[in-house]
Amino acid sequence: MLKRFLMLLFLLPVAPVVAEEGNDAAGNVYLPLENTMAAVNATLAEARDTQRQALFVMGAHWCHDSRALARNLAQEEVAGEVGKRFVVRFIDVGFLEDNFDVNRRFGLPVIFGTPTVLAVDPATEALLNRDTVNIWPNAATMSAAETLAHLTAIEADPQLPSGKPEPGSLLASIDRFELEQSRRIYRGFSVVGPLLAAFKAGEDPEQFEAYWQQLGAMRSQLGKDLPRLRREARAMTAAGTEGGALEFPVYAPFDWESGELAGE
Known part of the structure; x- marks a missing residue:
């Protein structure tokens, strides 16, 4: 409640x-x-x-x-x-x-x-x-x-990398991970957005609360995980250990992906 x-x-x-x-x-x-x-x-x-x-x-x-x-x-x-x-x-x-x-x-x-x-x-x-x-x-x-x-606190950083990271680099692998997760989020927007509009219009659409909370939690965690991964990648590169592996997080499937509530 x-x-x-x-x-x-x-x-x-x-x-x-x-x-x-x-x-x-x-x-x-x-x-x-x-x-x-x-x-x-x-x-x-x-x-x-x-x-x-x-x-x-x-x-x-x-x-x-x-x-x-x-x-x-x-x-x-x-x-x-x-x-x-x-x-x-x-x-x-x-x-x-x-x-x-x-x-x-x-x-x-x-x-x-x-x-x-x-x-x-x-x-x-x-x-x-x-x-x-x-x-x-x-x-x-x-x-x-x-x-x-x-x-x-935002300043133009002379060390800011320009262009895309080198293929096969740790930073490139993070970019791929981010892109994969962004596709899931956009799919979530297409599901939750119309429910949000209905909610704001005074309706009480089924599953809106559950879907909204799931998408919000994943987006928030991803936003924290990506800077951490990039910090780890930069530290490994600086230490000459870029050949190591990053541990990427795994996010639970949304209900509209699994069909548990959507009945798909």
């Missing part, structure tokens, strides 16, 4: 104007764009011209973490500092079905939750925060100061 209450609280809709939350438009910035990739290109161009980085915030208005991050970014003490470093663009992912070509463009096969923040070097289009991209689905637990601290 408690888990049900918490999930309802997490997904609770809010009105576009919420005076007690400060900026009444801050949570309503995840809006459809007429041409998302043109907007991405314009953001990158402005970032290049002003010698800043591009910051793409992928989220949705139904998501309380997405709204919380938008409110934090709108705080005066945050907006000024972030604006010195980044050109910010909000990207609406709809009910987990829209605009995933944006994260794929910058080398991230799938988003691990909403919101997902991508800090991008506008000159090389390199993703600068790949190892910390998983922290943002917990944005509602962050204060404005913590949000600012995470963003200002």
Whole structure:
């Protein structure tokens, strides 16, 4: 019962104007764009011209973490500092079905939750925060100061590898693992997204709670496992032991994969 209450609280809709939350438009910035990739290109161009980085915030208005991050970014003490470093663009992912070509463009096969923040070097289009991209689905637990601290810690890394890792390398094996899991997550989005839309419309679709929790748990764990695997791979490479093997996690099948609840 408690888990049900918490999930309802997490997904609770809010009105576009919420005076007690400060900026009444801050949570309503995840809006459809007429041409998302043109907007991405314009953001990158402005970032290049002003010698800043591009910051793409992928989220949705139904998501309380997405709204919380938008409110934090709108705080005066945050907006000024972030604006010195980044050109910010909000990207609406709809009910987990829209605009995933944006994260794929910058080398991230799938988003691990909403919101997902991508800090991008506008000159090389390199993703600068790949190892910390998983922290943002917990944005509602962050204060404005913590949000600012995470963003200002992102720096252009001269050691950041360009292009794809060497075939057969440990990092290449992690990329393959990530791609395999991303396909499972996209399949999960196609299953859970319509149920989420129905839930937000006031319905109580069968299996939504179980499916939502399963997908959320796997995405969260994958987002933690990938940086750990990459740290291990880099350490093994630095120690000259790249010939060793990484231990990849195995995630339980979703109910829609096994058919245990879906009856498939």
